[in-house]
Each structure stands twice: as structure tokens, then as C-alpha cells.
Amino acid sequence: MSNKNYQYPLNFQGKSLTKVVKVIDVLHKTPRTGWVDRKVKDPETVGEHTDELVFLAEKLFNIPGLNKMLKIHDWPESDKNVGDRRTDNSCPKSTRWTKDEKYQAELTAMKKICLELGIEGKKIFKLWLEFEEKKTERSQIAHQLDKLQMIVRAAKYQKEGQPIKVEEFIKEDGDKIKHPILKRVLDQAVIEIL
Known part of the structure; x- marks a missing residue:
């Protein structure tokens, strides 16, 4: 069977492919810090979060490159010096980073990852x-989409009896969801889940 007509989204080979697999593996083993800090049992991982984002994007939009963007947006968190760090005021001050600290650390990590991937x-x-x-x-x-997924996940955790109040997430991030499709999905999902 010929692969001539198949469009590979990214052209990884050899060591590059191995590096990408390692990054994805680490992200699927890294629990999301926000859920850990809130004492959620069996919290989703960064990799699971990414998988859900890509699923939502595939179902809701047909925007070239959106899925690729979502697949790689958390890659810096695979770096042991970065991880899934929080910048919001609701996390413990001892582990909180400023937005600039987080960006600089992630920028350094992403440069390092991408350097190993050539073109x-x-x-x-x-x-x-x-x-x-x-x-x-x-x-x-x-x-x-990132905010929507988090709010929907919070609603799911609340319904399971986890120590989560979805209203806090809606209050904090609900107004950041402005696209009409996503606003509709948010309203519908929260009603259905709760």
C-alpha cells in the first residue's frame, strides 16, 4: 500500500520521533497540579487534558493547525524543571510562579525540545x-478551549463528589470563553453534567 497521498502532520524520524514519544509519555504521567492541589483523587494528567482538548477541537472546529497547536501547547511541561506550574492566586504561594517566570521557564524548555527536532x-x-x-x-x-475543558472537567469532578466547586471555575474563567460555539457548549455541558 502506497503512502504517497497521505499527508503527515509533522515529519519526525529517528531520534526526533523518540524525543516526541518521550515528551508525550511524560505528559501522560504528569498529573495536573490544579487538581492535585485541590485533593482530587486520580486527577487527569496533562496528556489526558491534551487528548480532551484535541477531541473538542475536532468536534467543534475546522481550523487548520488548531489540533497541532493543542497537541504541542503543553510540551514544555514535560521538562523536569518546569512541570505543570500554576500562576493563579488560589494555589499555595510557596509553589506559585509569576506568569513571567512560567513563560520564561517554558520558553527555555520549548527551545530545548525543538532544537532536538530539526526543521x-x-x-x-x-x-x-x-x-x-x-x-x-x-x-x-x-x-x-483550554478553559472550557478545565471547567467541564471541574463539573465532572464535582458530580463525582470530589472536593471541587465548578462555580469557582466558572467565576474565575467563564468570562474568558467568548466564542459563541464554546459559550454554548459550556452552558450545555455544565447543565448536563450537573
């Missing part, structure tokens, strides 16, 4: 910077 690494780094800068419609939707 594909340059494409990934550019896509990650686009996500971080939040200037394009695609990156803004990616950030809103």
Missing part, C-alpha cells in the same frame, strides 16, 4: 509561540 522543531516552536502570544483567532480559540 520540524522550528515549525513546532513557531506554532507554540503563536499559542503563547494569543494574537491569532486560532490561538485565542485554543486558549478558550
Whole structure:
């Protein structure tokens, strides 16, 4: 069977492919810090979070590059010096980073990861910077999907009896979800889950 007509989203080979697999493996073993801090039993991992984001994006949008952006947006968290760090005021002050500290640490980690990926690494780094800068419609939707997924997950945890109050998440981040499709999904999902 010929692969001539198949469009590979990213062209990884050899050591590059091994590096990407390691990054993904670490993210699937890294529990999300926000849930750990809130004492959620069996919290989702960064990798599971990414998987849900990509699923939502596939179902709700047909925006070129959005899925790729979501797949790589948390790659810096695979670096042992970064991890899944929080910047919000609700986390313990001793572990809280400023937004600039987090960005600088993630920037360094992403440069390191992408350097090992050759030409594909340059494409990934550019896509990650686009996500971080939040200037394009695609990156803004990616950030809103990120918030939506977190709120839906909080509602799920609350329904399971975990020590979570979804209202706190809606109050903190609900107004950051501005796209009409995502606002509708948020309203519907919270009603259905609760």
C-alpha cells in the first residue's frame, strides 16, 4: 500500500520521533497540579487534558493547525524543571510562579525540545509561540478551549463528589470563553453534567 497521498502532520524520524514519544509519555504521567492541589483523587494528567482538548477541537472546529497547536501547547511541561506550574492566586504561594517566570521557564524548555527536532522543531516552536502570544483567532480559540475543558472537567469532578466547586471555575474563567460555539457548549455541558 502506497503512502504517497497521505499527508503527515509533522515529519519526525529517528531520534526526533523518540524525543516526541518521550515528551508525550511524560505528559501522560504528569498529573495536573490544579487538581492535585485541590485533593482530587486520580486527577487527569496533562496528556489526558491534551487528548480532551484535541477531541473538542475536532468536534467543534475546522481550523487548520488548531489540533497541532493543542497537541504541542503543553510540551514544555514535560521538562523536569518546569512541570505543570500554576500562576493563579488560589494555589499555595510557596509553589506559585509569576506568569513571567512560567513563560520564561517554558520558553527555555520549548527551545530545548525543538532544537532536538530539526526543521520540524522550528515549525513546532513557531506554532507554540503563536499559542503563547494569543494574537491569532486560532490561538485565542485554543486558549478558550483550554478553559472550557478545565471547567467541564471541574463539573465532572464535582458530580463525582470530589472536593471541587465548578462555580469557582466558572467565576474565575467563564468570562474568558467568548466564542459563541464554546459559550454554548459550556452552558450545555455544565447543565448536563450537573
